[in-house]
């Protein structure tokens with residue numbers, strides 16, 4: 001009887017390890033391609049932080065911000081179709097596109113904003129291919145803002161945190 005607790009513990013550890021491996025392999029499968037090739041995020045500057053849920057006064061930041069210089073190539077995070085063109089602000093100064101994932105990514109839609117030079121609605125883009133060029137959002141605020149492209153992800157229409165998918 002002395003050894004029984006140890007036996008159960010070993011079984012639990014093996015079980016936990018198997019579940020962890022399973023979760024890891026699934027999350028590995030669903031990894032997205034970085035919009036900026038290198039894993040560089042906006043971090044925090046005088047205008048706020050680029051992380052999901054960061055404070056924006058009365059509301060919270062709904063996406064994550066990739067640090068990018070103006071005219072840097074923005075890559076498609078997953079195979080997708082451009083389903084809408086729009087504007088980030090009511091003054092129409094900065095543009096956005098909405099994309100819908102294809103095949104195993106079909107439950108995802110995303111908004112990518114502060115971009116230019118993108119294809120018409122209906123265009124299909126493969127993962128990791130050019131989807132747009134980064135615009136200069138810092139010019140709207142100040143040179144103390146890290147220029148960036150905003151990525152906002154929805155799973156079956158519900159806003160989710162995309163941080164761990166990159």
Ligand SMILES: [Zn+2]
Nearest residue numbers: 063064065150
């Ligand atoms: Zn943002």
